[in-house]
Amino acid sequence: MRYISTRGTAPSLSFEEAMLTGLARDGGLYVPETIPQLSHDDIAAMAGQSYEEVAFTVMRPFIGDTFTDAEFRDLIAKAYADFGHDSRAPLKELAPNHFLLELFHGPTLAFKDFAMQLIGQMFQLALGRKGERVTIVGATSGDTGSAAIEAFRGLANVDVVILYPHGRVSEVQRRQMTTPVERNVHALAVDGDFDDCQARLKDMFNDFEFRDGVKLAGVNSINWGRVLAQVVYYFSSAVSLGAPDRKMSFTVPTGNFGDIFAGYIAKKMGLPIDQLVVATNQNDILHRCLSGQGYHKDTVHPSISPSMDIQVSSNFERALFDAYDRDGSAVAQLMAELGQGGFDVSQGAAQALSENYTSGRASEEETSATITDMLGRSGEILCPHSAVGVKVANEKRDPATPMITLATAHPAKFPDAVEAATGIRPPLPPRMADLYDRAERVTRVANDLEALKTQIKGLIAQ
Ligand SMILES: *Cc1c(COP(=O)(O)O)cnc(C)c1O
Numbered sequence: 001m002r003y004i005s006t007r008g009t010a011p012s013l014s015f016e017e018a019m020l021t022g023l024a025r026d027g028g029l030y031v032p033e034t035i036p037q038l039s040h041d042d043i044a045a046m047a048g049q050s051y052e053e054v055a056f057t058v059m060r061p062f063i064g065d066t067f068t069d070a071e072f073r074d075l076i077a078k079a080y081a082d083f084g085h086d087s088r089a090p091l092k093e094l095a096p097n098h099f100l101l102e103l104f105h106g107p108t109l110a111f112k113d114f115a116m117q118l119i120g121q122m123f124q125l126a127l128g129r130k131g132e133r134v135t136i137v138g139a140t141s142g143d144t145g146s147a148a149i150e151a152f153r154g155l156a157n158v159d160v161v162i163l164y165p166h167g168r169v170s171e172v173q174r175r176q177m178t179t180p181v182e183r184n185v186h187a188l189a190v191d192g193d194f195d196d197c198q199a200r201l202k203d204m205f206n207d208f209e210f211r212d213g214v215k216l217a218g219v220n221s222i223n224w225g226r227v228l229a230q231v232v233y234y235f236s237s238a239v240s241l242g243a244p245d246r247k248m249s250f251t252v253p254t255g256n257f258g259d260i261f262a263g264y265i266a267k268k269m270g271l272p273i274d275q276l277v278v279a280t281n282q283n284d285i286l287h288r289c290l291s292g293q294g295y296h297k298d299t300v301h302p303s304i305s306p307s308m309d310i311q312v313s314s315n316f317e318r319a320l321f322d323a324y325d326r327d328g329s330a331v332a333q334l335m336a337e338l339g340q341g342g343f344d345v346s347q348g349a350a351q352a353l354s355e356n357y358t359s360g361r362a363s364e365e366e367t368s369a370t371i372t373d374m375l376g377r378s379g380e381i382l383c384p385h386s387a388v389g390v391k392v393a394n395e396k397r398d399p400a401t402p403m404i405t406l407a408t409a410h411p412a413k414f415p416d417a418v419e420a421a422t423g424i425r426p427p428l429p430p431r432m433a434d435l436y437d438r439a440e441r442v443t444r445v446a447n448d449l450e451a452l453k454t455q456i457k458g459l460i461a462q
Contacts, residue, residue, distance in 0.1 A: 001064040003224060004320040007335070008328015008426045017125055019119070019225040020121065020134065022218025023205040027335065028328065029317050030224045031048035035268040036061035043270060046184055046235060051088035052076050054239070055232045058269070062228055066126065070179040075125060079118040082107050084429060086317035089114070091240060094378045094443050095401055100407045101237045104383070108176055109410035109429070110307070111259065112147035115229035119144065119219055120151030127157035134217040135460050136160045137204060141307045142169035143409060145187065146176035148219050153182040158217075159460045160185045163197040163452070166444060168302055168309070172413045172428070172435065173430040179438035186459045192447035193300045195312050203449045210453050214460060221258030222314050230262035230270070238271055241402050249275035251393035251405040253385040254286060255308035257315035259406065264319065264356055278359040279392035281305045281367065281385075286313055290359040292350060295334075296342030304364060304417035307409065312338070319357075323349035358424040367391065371421035383409040384417045404450040 003018040007028030013021065018030040045129045046054045055076050056069075063072060080088050085105035091102045106113025127134060136158050138148050145162035152160045162177055166189035169177075177187040189413070190197050198220070205211055205218065221227060231351075238248045250273060252260040260278055267273040280287045281303045289295040317331060324330040324346070337343035345353065362370065371386040374380050382390060386407035397403040411418045411426040419425045428435060445455050 001036075001060055002033045002441060003040040003362045004033050005030060006317050006328060007332040014066065015224075019066075019122060019223065020126060020217055022220070023202065024222045025208070026332070027173035027202070027206060027218065028331070029222050029315070031318055031321060038270045040244050040270070043235065043239065044097070046239045051127055051232070051236055054078060054236045055080075055229075058232045058235050066415040067080065067122070072124065075118065075121040079121050082117070082404075084431075089236060090292050091237055091404070092380065094374065094380060094405070097402050098393065098397060099237075099241065099404045100380065100386070100390070101233060101404050102396070102407045103233065104410035105408060106147070106415075108143065108146040108150045109413050110147060111230070111406065111408045112143045113150070114233065115226040116144070116147035116151040118221065118229045119223065119225050119347055120155065122225060123152070123158060123217075124155050129187070133157050133159075133215065135214040135456065137216045137456065138219050138420055139163045139194065139201040140169075140177075141171035141194040141309055143307050144220060146173055149177055149180055149185045149187070153180045153185045153340060155184065158184060161188060161456050161459060162408060163188050163190050163445075165197055165202065166191055167194045168193060170306065170414050170416070172415070175435050175438065175440065178440035178442040179184070179435065183462065187442045188452070189442050189444045190447050190452075191444070194310055195300060196447045198312060198314060200447065200449055200452055207449070207453070214456065220314070221256050227258055227262050227265065227315070227318075229261055231265045234263050234266035234273070235271055237404050238273070241404070244270070244272050245274060247272045247274040247401055249273065249277065249397060249401050249403045250276040251279050251389045251403060253305070253308060253389040253406065253408050254278045255283075255313065257286065257313045257319060259408070261315045261318055262356070269317065269354070273395060274398075275391060276357050277396045278357050279362045279389045280359065281308050281388050282361065282363055283309050283311060285311050285363040286316065287359040287361040289316075289345065290353060292355055294342060294344040295338065297338070300437070303384075304367060304414070305388055307385055308388070319353065320345075320349065323352040358396060360395050362391040368417070368421045371418060375422050375424075381411045381418060381422060381424065382407065383411045383414050385409055
């Protein structure tokens with residue numbers, strides 16, 4: 001299995017190389033050259049299997065000879081061992097034929113743990129046997145950073161530096177990033193928004209002297225390994241509700257388009273998916289684009305679902321690559337136009353996108369009202385991101401087809417928004433109850449490439 005860049009000019013790589021690299025050297029994102037297929041029988045055989053067994057079947061065809069079967073099974077087992085629920089990703093019925101897929105039972109209470117815990121294990125094995133050390137730099141709207149720090153803290157072969165937008169993450173998110181004591185993990189609070197953090201990260205990758213000097217690696221959802229790990233729960237959840245003999249739909253609270261793109265990959269692999277619904281908050285560039293209005297940047301409006309406060313949705317490039325029939329130069333052209341503010345999507349590509357995705361948005365008031373309403377109706381306390389999903393799912397779903405809405409974070413990660421909507425302040429699970437008492441360690445940095453490079457070189461030299 002080879003991986004190619006969405007901008008068409010970087011060399012193709014193996015799974016191991018693509019995973020350890022992150023962004024392609026032509027600025028593009030790596031995607032598999034072909035999508036492996038699972039047959040009806042392969043999928044049917046997943047019924048009754050553990051999450052880990054499903055994970056092995058789904059991901060094995062993508063990893064080539066990077067790991068042996070035995071190694072890969074072991075990595076998967078370790079990745080999910082610390083999850084707080086035996087089935088890893090349990091389903092709850094919200095209403096007839098509407099299910100919530102709880103993806104928040106990992107160590108940092110958001111779905112990012114599914115990919116990050118596995119990436120941590122894969123990096124450790126791959127780097128350890130090569131005797132190499134890398135510097136992982138990540139940009140976060142809150143949850144990627146905490147999940148990455150949790151997955152990599154204390155590992156011998158990596159330094160981890162996380163850029164988050166100062167003042168724009170929840171206190172729980174911030175504390176999860178600033179309180180770990182291990183010296184190989186560092187939180188940087190950037191004076192900017194998430195798009196600034198993500199743009200500076202891309203600048204670092206495009207600065208080859210810095211990139212090669214610190215052996216830069218990326219674990220944002222630009223990293224194919226992240227997307228891949230998220231394909232698994234589409235299969236596990238759909239099979240538990242009767243797939244492949246029954247079609248399912250999914251609604252996914254979306255920011256960077258990573259999680260929903262994983263659903264698209266599941267569909268391409270053979271999982272019978274009816275609708276894939278993109279749910280955005282008031283930062284609705286994806287909804288506008290999928291409604292035929294082109295992809296034009298706006299400023300970020302901070303919301304109560306901060307992990308989706310994004311305008312430049314990096315994985316959307318992967319969707320565009322397929323929508324433009326895998327024409328890397330067309331994608332490179334669009335991304336150049338995006339640098340100037342935005343672009344219009346060609347008619348053919350818009351048609352291709354509409355065959356795979358539908359979309360909706362939730363305003364702040366609608367998000368909050370959904371949290372209140374669902375508590376009354378089903379007893380379920382939703383985090384604001386999951387509430388965006390439920391609101392849009394209710395608009396889009398066809399009652400005859402099971403709808404699975406992804407619950408992307410635990411409500412205790414966003415206690416202020418939940419309390420405002422319900423009067424209930426959701427408590428943290430016991431294993432992190434002392435989070436508010438731990439000392440914080442963080443460095444504030446300007447939204448400036450040179451300042452960031454200097455900081456990072458200093459931190460990893462310690
Ligand atoms: C990251 C995140 C999202 C958005 O996921 P993408 O893969 O970036 O679309 C939604 N909800 C929560 C809680 C998140 O942490």
